Amino acid sequence: MSEFDRRKFLKTAAVTAAAGVVAGCATSNRGSTTSILQPQGASVMGLVVPKMDKVRIGFIGVGVRGGDYHVRNFAKMEGVEVKAICDTDQESLDSAVNYLVQQGFTAPTKYTGSDYIYRDMLARQDIDVVIISTPWKWHVPMAVDTMESGKHALVEVPAATTLEECWQLVNTAERTQKNCMMLENVNYGRDELMSLNMVRQGLFGDLLHGEAAYIHELRWQMKEIDRKTGSWRTYRHTMHNGNLYPTHGLGPIAQYMNINRGDRLDYITSMSSPALGRAAYAKREFPAGHDRNSLKYIAGDMNTSIIKTVKGRSIMVQHDTTTPRPYSRHNLIQGTNGVFAGFPNRIALENVPDKIKAIYDKEYQTAMTAWQAAGKKGDKPSHTNYHGWDTDMEKWYAAYDHPLWTRFGETAKNAGHGGMDFIMTHRIISCLRNGEPLDQDVYDAAAWSAVFPQSMASVADRSNSKDIPDFTRGAWQTGTPLGIVG
Structure with missing residues (x-):
């Protein structure tokens, strides 16, 4: 990206982020912020983007969540290339980069030094997806800037903390036709x-x-x-x-x-x-x-x-x-x-499925046989039903x-x-x-x-x-x- 285009992107991102709050919402009489009638772009329900032979990733924020989990899990996936990492904390940044190098990856470019240095990373043309794992106040500005730069945004939870921010994410995704997924691993x-x-x-x-x-x-x-x-x-x-x-x-x-x-x-x-x-x-x-x-x-x-x-x-x-x-x-x-x-x-x-009911029946018969063999001492066994919890999973x-x-x-x-991070990462890349x-x-x-x-x-x-x-x-x-x- 030329210096002129880079400056143009940064200016556009700042303007659209500010305008999104004003243009994207109005207050109803029940205290809720609702969308204007006319969307700013087409719906992204069921959005499908062109297949990616290689998923080229940039990370913003590689502290405990971004570094110890996301960097390590995405690096395990076939077809992933980590191009750049941004963090204002030098220790976290160096740790994430060193881990990737130790795993045999080419060292990603580092971005650090100021709160908005991530925009320099977004100006690159060799990144498809950006993983955002920063404090909550940065989630929406960074996700909006990411989509405005032509990249897909994967943002940590919660994605937004105000209704205005929620609408900013929706309007930007619809206008840019880019994915904005909240990384809800659970x-x-x-x-x-x-x-x-x-x-x-x-x-x-x-x-x-x-x-x-x-x-x-x-x-x-x-x-x-x-x-x-x-x-x-x-x-x-x-x-x-x-x-x-x-x-x-x-x-x-x-x-x-x-x-x-x-x-x-x-x-x-x-x-x-x-x-x-x-x-x-x-x-x-x-x-x-x-x-x-x-x-x-x-x-x-x-x-x-x-x-x-x-x-x-x-x-x-x-x-x-x-x-x-x-x-x-x-x-x-x-x-x-x-x-x-x-x-x-x-x-x-x-109403229990037949394959489970057969197990219940067998357990009941076994318990009845034991109870009768013991001279019917103690409580008579009862068949499992909805009046009691089944805790054997x-x-x-x-x-x-x-x-x-x-x-x-x-x-x-x-x-x-417990494995949910790996499954989530696999699904995203797949x-x-x-x-x-x-x-x-x-x-x-x-x-x-x-x-x-x-x-x-x-x-x-x-x-x-x-x-x-x-x-x-x-x-x-x-x-x-x-x-x-x-």
Whole structure:
């Protein structure tokens, strides 16, 4: 790219990023930001881009998430070339580059030195896809600049933190016809993909309700002062009161329910508990005069939100990174024939598939024989039914494990977050190399991320409901549900 073209791109990116907020949204009478009637480009629902023999990648942000996970996983994929890496932290940048060189890759070009040096990387012509793993405030500016430069944007969660930012992503993707995928790795977890497989095969009947969460005690991140996630995320608890991190639990439930592909999120009601835990932790763990003790933490320790879909289904979404309790994403999906729930995994069905019923019958007969041999002492065995949870998941894995896990499970399980990172990365590269739509699109990124600002709006308005915009502009009614791929 010539110096003239490079300057033109940088100027255009800055102008369009600013204009996107104004041109892309207006405020409705229910406190929601909705799109203008006329889109700025064609829909990207089911977007297919030309096949890529080689997927040439640039990274922006290679700290804990970008370096320890994304760089290492993408480098394992056939057909990937890492062309450039950008990070303002020299230690993280050098670590990522050194890792690639040790793996036999040509050293990618380094970009560092200022907050906007990533734009110099975007001006290159030999990059197809950019992986963005930076603090939240940079997600939208970097993703917009990436698409404006003619590249596909893969951005970490949440993709956006305001409705205006959500619309910026949608409008830019439609105008540029570039992918903007939020890297929601939990959608590729073994249990989540098995649940999706069971939903698609109708095991739960007609879907009614889902429960999602991010319950993960992270107070220890407050001790990350100058570097790493806690150095910036801690301050988010002083800025917002709502669900600060909705997509890990919500993403899989949205895919079970075909959100944006036959149904969509309609409105949300949200409430927060008192914000007590972080101030107490700071008082206990830091000196009295420390900055962590001078902050005013306003994010309720537990936020609970209820979302209603256009088809009338309900979804509970919770957020708690403060209280001392075991990790959970809930991952509950309820239908007219039964329910699956995670943490721990358990299932209860009214009408059980024949291949599982045969196992239940055998277990019942074995228990009856033992009971009779013992002189009918103790409780008489009962046949498994929906009044009790089945917690033995091995037979369910054998019958309904997702094909991607059947194929890659052993390879994936040591590649980050129990294997979900590897499966996600494989799917992205496979889709790009084979000319297939990505599993998640910009409308998913916007709708799932919109829970962040709209939960805050509801909490601030005495839990009155707030609309979640139709980012698809009606295309959800004809969108194709995510299929089961091998």
